Amino acid sequence: xxxxxxxxxxxxxxxxxxxxxxxxxxxxxxxxxxxxxxxxxxxxxxxxxxxxxxxxxxxxxxxxxxxxxxxxxxxxxxxxxxxxxxxxxxxxxxxxxxxxxxxxxxxxxxxxxxxxxxxxxxxxxxxxxxxxxxxxxxxxxxxxxxxxxxxxxxxxxxxxxxxxxxxxxxxxxxxxxxxxxxxxxxxxxxxxxxxxxxxxxxxxxxxxxxxxxxxxxxxxxxxxxxxxxxxxxxxxxxxxxxxxxxxxxxxxxxxxxxxxxxxxxxxxxxxxxxxxxxxxxxxxxxxxxxxxxxxxxxxxxxxxxxxxxxxxxxxxxxxxxxxxxxxxxxxxxxxxxxxxxxxxxxxxxxxxxxxxxxxxxxxxxxxxxxxxxxxxxxxxxxx
Numbered sequence: 001x002x003x004x005x006x007x008x009x010x011x012x013x014x015x016x017x018x019x020x021x022x023x024x025x026x027x028x029x030x031x032x033x034x035x036x037x038x039x040x041x042x043x044x045x046x047x048x049x050x051x052x053x054x055x056x057x058x059x060x061x062x063x064x065x066x067x068x069x070x071x072x073x074x075x076x077x078x079x080x081x082x083x084x085x086x087x088x089x090x091x092x093x094x095x096x097x098x099x100x101x102x103x104x105x106x107x108x109x110x111x112x113x114x115x116x117x118x119x120x121x122x123x124x125x126x127x128x129x130x131x132x133x134x135x136x137x138x139x140x141x142x143x144x145x146x147x148x149x150x151x152x153x154x155x156x157x158x159x160x161x162x163x164x165x166x167x168x169x170x171x172x173x174x175x176x177x178x179x180x181x182x183x184x185x186x187x188x189x190x191x192x193x194x195x196x197x198x199x200x201x202x203x204x205x206x207x208x209x210x211x212x213x214x215x216x217x218x219x220x221x222x223x224x225x226x227x228x229x230x231x232x233x234x235x236x237x238x239x240x241x242x243x244x245x246x247x248x249x250x251x252x253x254x255x256x257x258x259x260x261x262x263x264x265x266x267x268x269x270x271x272x273x274x275x276x277x278x279x280x281x282x283x284x285x286x287x288x289x290x291x292x293x294x295x296x297x298x299x300x301x302x303x304x305x306x307x308x309x310x311x312x313x314x315x316x317x318x319x320x321x322x323x324x325x326x327x328x329x330x331x332x333x334x335x336x337x338x339x340x341x342x343x344x345x346x347x348x349x350x351x352x353x354x355x356x357x358x359x360x361x362x363x364x365x366x367x368x369x370x371x372x373x374x375x376x377x378x379x380x381x382x383x
Contacts, residue, residue, distance in 0.1 A: 024083030050122020064117035088208030127168035207358035254327035318380035
């Protein structure tokens with residue numbers, strides 16, 4: 001149901017959509033269940049996606065990217081989910097979307113060559129480490145500390161819920177280099193294999209099974225001072241600046257997942273026979289499907305409209321928060337209805353909607369919970 005005539009997409013976007021659809025059909029859909037069982041996405045997929053230019057979408061060519069705009073990146077995410085992939089796969093394959101932007105913005109030539117270019121080419125995997133065991137959305141209160149000693153920072157502390165942390169070659173890490181509060185935070189790049197840097201246990205999750213999630217531990221880890229991203233004290237601003245884009249793409253995953261489940265449900269309702277006819281011939285099922293379509297369409301169009309505001313540079317923090325909540329709410333409703341329409345099959349691992357049902361739950365938590373989003377909206381209202 002994705003509109004090919006949307007005002008937000010031109011011919012280049014449509015060509016990308018066709019290319020991404022073919023890539024997903026060939027390289028992702030046949031293997032997604034295997035990756036779900038193994039608990040991770042293979043490094044070879046990063047290499048193939050990098051070679052195809054997908055990982056570089058939205059990033060300037062001078063840093064190794066493929067160019068393009070926000071809507072090019074949205075096309076890729078949509079097609080991964082619509083083609084039978086998952087939001088968990090998006091999280092695993094596209095983690096660089098939250099790990100690289102601060103490095104790119106800092107424009108340090110050495111860091112661009114060492115971390116950005118190989119990641120966009122699919123040769124390295126990046127992760128972002130912000131959340132700590134004793135704090136989630138309260139970023140300014142984190143306690144992992146980095147103390148300057150000569151030409152290095154000595155890092156001590158821990159992180160949790162780190163997406164792609166098991167496979168990452170390096171981790172963009174928020175640490176405390178100064179006093180209390182947001183002004184004391186900085187970002188540093190910590191490479192796998194550095195003495196004292198330990199990847200902890202893999203965390204078992206309700207959904208996103210193919211996305212590895214771990215704890216990270218730092219015990220007197222010496223990080224070269226040249227791995228500081230930007231200047232000391234800029235870490236909070238660098239991190240929250242990227243929250244808006246992260247939340248927007250979670251919203252894209254949400255409406256795409258709803259659309260995928262609507263498509264699967266329509267297909268099932270037209271073929272499944274019960275009580276002398278197909279499910280689609282039953283009014284109660286037709287009305288369920290109609291409501292699923294309505295909520296999916298509203299979420300998709302609103303998120304795209306907000307994305308256009310973000311792409312134009314307009315302030316849109318409250319609108320992004322509303323878009324995330326709107327799309328996540330629509331997604332949870334639609335996938336729930338999809339499971340119900342599929343009946344027993346919807347409860348089985350062999351049915352795709354079962355995976356989406358599990359994956360959908362994270363979308364109202366990741367990137368900031370529903371309540372955090374509502375607080376952002378409330379502040380925009382002067383409350």
